[in-house]
Amino acid sequence: MTETSSGLAWRNRPHHRAWLVQQAMTIFEQFQSAVIDPAGGFFSLDDQARPRRDDPVRELLTSARLVHSFSIAQMMGQPGAANIVDHGMDALWNLHRDQSTGGYPWETRGSNTSRQAYGHAFVLLAASSAKMAGHPDADRLIADVTGIMVDKFWDPDLGAMAEEFDADWRPLSNYRGQNANMHSVEAFMGAFEATGDSNYLGMAERIATRLIHHVARSHDWHVIEHFDRHWVPDTVYRGSDMFRPFGTTPGHSLQWSRQIAQLDALGSGRLGWTMDAARCLFKQAITDGWDKDQGGFYYTLDYDNQPLIRDRLWWPVCEAIAASAYLHVRTEDAVFETWYRKVWDWADRYMLDHRIGGWHGELNDRLVPHSRFFSGKTDIYHALHACLVPLLPARGGLAAMTKMAASPTVG
Numbered sequence: 337m338t339e340t341s342s343g344l345a346w347r348n349r350p351h352h353r354a355w356l357v358q359q360a361m362t363i364f365e366q367f368q369s370a371v372i373d374p375a376g377g378f379f380s381l382d383d384q385a386r387p388r389r390d391d392p393v394r395e396l397l398t399s400a401r402l403v404h405s406f407s408i409a410q411m412m413g414q415p416g417a418a419n420i421v422d423h424g425m426d427a428l429w430n431l432h433r434d435q436s437t438g439g440y441p442w443e444t445r446g447s448n449t450s451r452q453a454y455g456h457a458f459v460l461l462a463a464s465s466a467k468m469a470g471h472p473d474a475d476r477l478i479a480d481v482t483g484i485m486v487d488k489f490w491d492p493d494l495g496a497m498a499e500e501f502d503a504d505w506r507p508l509s510n511y512r513g514q515n516a517n518m519h520s521v522e523a524f525m526g527a528f529e530a531t532g533d534s535n536y537l538g539m540a541e542r543i544a545t546r547l548i549h550h551v552a553r554s555h556d557w558h559v560i561e562h563f564d565r566h567w568v569p570d571t572v573y574r575g576s577d578m579f580r581p582f583g584t585t586p587g588h589s590l591q592w593s594r595q596i597a598q599l600d601a602l603g604s605g606r607l608g609w610t611m612d613a614a615r616c617l618f619k620q621a622i623t624d625g626w627d628k629d630q631g632g633f634y635y636t637l638d639y640d641n642q643p644l645i646r647d648r649l650w651w652p653v654c655e656a657i658a659a660s661a662y663l664h665v666r667t668e669d670a671v672f673e674t675w676y677r678k679v680w681d682w683a684d685r686y687m688l689d690h691r692i693g694g695w696h697g698e699l700n701d702r703l704v705p706h707s708r709f710f711s712g713k714t715d716i717y718h719a720l721h722a723c724l725v726p727l728l729p730a731r732g733g734l735a736a737m738t739k740m741a742a743s744p745t746v747g
Contacts, residue, residue, distance in 0.1 A: 345664065345673050345676075346673070346676060346677055346680075346726075347661055347664075347676075347726040347727065353727060356723050356724070356726060356727055357723075357727070359688075359719075359722075359723045360719075360720060360723040360724055361414070362693045362694065363693070363694050363716045363719055363720070363723070364405075364406070364409050364414055364417070364716070366381075366385050366692075366693050366694055366713065367381070367402070367405075367420075367713075367716055368406070368409075368414075368416055368417065368420060370385060370386065370387045371387065371402065371420070372419075372420065372423050373387075373394070376394065376426075376427055376430070376431045377394035377398070377399055377427045377431055377432075377444065378394070378398050378399055378402055378423075378424070378427070379391075380395075380398065380712055380713075381712050381713035382711075382712045382713070383692070383711070383712055383713065384692060385692055385693065385694070385713050388712065392445045392446075393443050393444070393445050393446035394427070394431065394432070394443070394444040394445055394446075395442065395443055395444075395446075396428075396432050396440050396441065396442055396443070396444070396455040396458070396459070397442075397454075397455055397458055397715075398715060399424050399427045399428055399431075399432060399462075400424075400428065400455070400458035400459050400461065400462040401458060401462070401715050401716070401717040402420060402424050402715070402716075403420075403421055403424035403425060403428065403462035403463075403465065403466055404458070404461050404462045404465045404466075404717065404735070405715075405716050405717055405720055406418075406420035406421050406424070407421050407462070407465035407466045407468065407469040407471070407735060408465060408469075408720065408724070408734060408735055408738050410469045411468065411469050411735070411738045411739050411742050412738060412742065413742070418469075421466055421469060421471060422471075424462070425462075425466055425471055425473050425474070425477065428440070428459060428462065428463075428477060429473065429476075429477060431444055432444055432459075433480070434503070437503055437504060437505065438484060438505075439451040439456070439484050439488070439501075439505070440455055440456055440459050440481065440484075441503065442455050449502070449503045450500050450501065450502060450503075450508060451484075451488070451500065451501045451502070451503070451505070452499065452500045452516065453485070453489045453497040453498060453499055453500065453516035453517070453520060454515060454516040454519055456481055456484060456485050456489065457485075457497075457516065457519040457520040457522065457523040458519065458523065459477070459481045460478065460481045460482060460485065460523040460524070460526070460527055461519075461522060461523040461526045461527075462477075463477035463478040463481060463527075463530075464478060464523070464526035464527045464529070464530035464531070464735065465526060465530070465735035467530040467531070468529070468530050468735050468736060468738075468739045469735075469739075474530075478527060478530070478531065482527065485497070485520070488501065488505060489520075490539065494546070494566075494567055495539075495542030495543060495545070495546055496512065496517055496542070496543050496546055496547075496567060497516055497517050497520045497543070498512070498565075499511050499512055499513055499516055510564055510565040511562070511563075511564075511565075511570075511573070511575075511580075512562075512563040512564065512565055512567055513561060513562060513563070513580060514547050514559060514560065514561050514562075514563070514588070515561065515579070515580075515588065517543045517547060518543075518547070518588060518591065518592060518595065520539075520540075520543060521540045521543050521544055521595055521599075522595055522733070524536040524537065524539045524540035524543075525537065525540050525595070525598060525599065525602060525732075525733055526733050526735060526736070528540070528602065529602070529732055529733055529735070529736035530735075530736075537602060537603070537604070540599060540604075541599065541604050541607065544595070544596060544599055544604075544610075545607070546567065547559070547560075547592075548592060548596060548613050548617070549607075549609050549613060551569065552589075552592075552613070552617065553609075553613065553616075555569075556620065557589070557613075557616040557617055557619075557620035558584050558589070558620060558624070558641070559584060559585070559588050559589045559592055559617070560584070561573075561580070561581075561583075561584060561585060561588070562575070562580065571639055577645065577709070578709045581635070581636045581644075581645060582636065582638075582644065583636045583637050583638045583639060583644050584636065584637050584639070584641075585635065585636050585637075585652075586621040586624060586625025586626075586633050586634065586637065586652060587621075587625075587633060587635070587649070587651055587652025587655055587656075589617045589618070589620060589621035589625070590617070590618060590621045590625075590633075590652060590655040590656045590659045591655040591659070592617050593613075593614045593615075593617040593618040593621070593659045593663065594614070594655065594658055594659040594662045594663070594721075594725070596610050596611075596613050596614040596617065597610070597611065597614040597659075597662050597663055597666050597730070598662070598732060598733055600614065600666065601666065601730060601731050601732055602732060611666065611667065614663060614666075615663065615667065615669070618659055618660070618663060618672070618675075619671075621633075621656075622656075622675060624637055624641045625637065625652070627643075627646075627648075630701075630703060631682040631686075632648035632653065632682060632686065632687075632699065632703065633648060633649075633652040633653060633656065634646050634647075634648070635647050635648070635649050635652070646700075646701040647698050647699065647700060647701065647706075647708055647709070648686070648687070648698065648699040648703065649697065649698045649709070649710075650687055650695040650696060650697050650698065650714055650718065650719070651714075651718040653679060653682070653683050653687055653722070654695075654718040654719055654721050654722040655718060655721060655722075656675065656679045657676060657679050657680055657683070657721070657722040657725075657726070658721035658722055658725040658726070660672045660673070660675045660676040660679065661676055661725050661726035661730075662725055662730045664676060665729065665730035666730050676726070680722075683695075683722070686699060686703050687699065692713075694713050694714070694716075694719065695714055695719055697709075697710035697711070697712075697713075697714040698710055720734065721734065724738070725737075727741075728740075728741060729741075
């Protein structure tokens with residue numbers, strides 16, 4: 337068990353571990369009881385955790401993330417989780433998949449029919465987690481979405497993913513983004529763990545090498561978000577403040593730091609740079625992104641590392657917690673335990689919704705909940721990283737580690 341200057345690490349204390357499990361169970365039960373739409377797909381939830389029945393649009397991201405999350409719940413032994421996985425796997429194959437031109441549109445029953453690397457990455461992650469949970473339809477979904485990702489999105493010469501296409505597979509822009517590629521790395525690692533196919537790990541390594549070992553390292557460990565089609569950084573790009581904001585996003589550096597440490601755990605330490613990069617990404621994000629007066633992570637910074645969008649969103653907090661726990665296990669550096677405790681203390685005070693359960697999606701600069709970018713209950717994908725990664729041994733991704741923890745001990 338890991339000791340620090342202030343005693344046993346929180347993640348090894350029985351009370352803290354029970355508290356983490358309770359937080360995860362609260363989120364699982366909140367969604368499990370409300371999200372299934374009998375007509376197909378899943379409802380989103382309002383601020384009171386009630387299903388939004390009047391919204392006909394079904395987002396690919398919602399279905400994929402719920403399949404991934406409840407596959408984990410199923411492997412943990414959550415009664416009823418398998419029903420969510422079954423419903424979601426049916427929705428991905430029969431509702432979201434375009435059976436005429438192929439691929440998985442961003443929306444069903446909505447206006448955005450684009451094919452995005454970001455969405456396809458989450459389909460692969462969902463299918464991989466479902467396979468680890470033993471779902472009988474996982475293999476066909478893995479094969480289908482892998483074929484699309486490799487044939488349509490993957491650039492073997494540049495070692496990265498293209499961004500987006502229309503319904504007829506015509507490129508929608510010359511834009512390239514790190515966010516879709518970061519989630520592709522996550523999905524490829526999950527697929528490698530689910531199938532044992534080393535080609536997935538090879539693609540994950542190539543993306544990470546480009547975006548982190550080369551680009552982030554050369555920019556003082558700031559993750560550059562936007563690029564042109566040749567992967568030249570585009571520091572004047574202005575897209576949606578929600579998904580493609582100007583400047584840099586500390587939350588992505590924190591998420592990358594854990595994913596790079598996961599790459600290391602899966603055998604990519606042979607590359608020689610992974611754990612150094614994971615440490616540096618985390619520490620730079622803390623230095624620039626944490627509000628030293630009020631706490632919390634700014635959503636974006638300008639290119640002089642000054643706060644730009646000062647709102648505090650839930651997901652960078654979740655990713656900081658998961659990254660600090662994962663890195664503390666892999667490095668035994670007490671600084672990560674210090675930040676783990678600090679961020680959880682702040683999250684408990686400001687971001688956990690102690691009345692309804694779950695998390696507030698965002699706070700303004702006065703640390704008051706509001707709805708600039710998100711409304712209703714946020715999806716559970718990021719929150720599970722905060723609640724469950726600290727319980728596991730930092731040897732792979734969340735789904736694979738959950739499966740390992742549920743397997744009988746041999747010997």
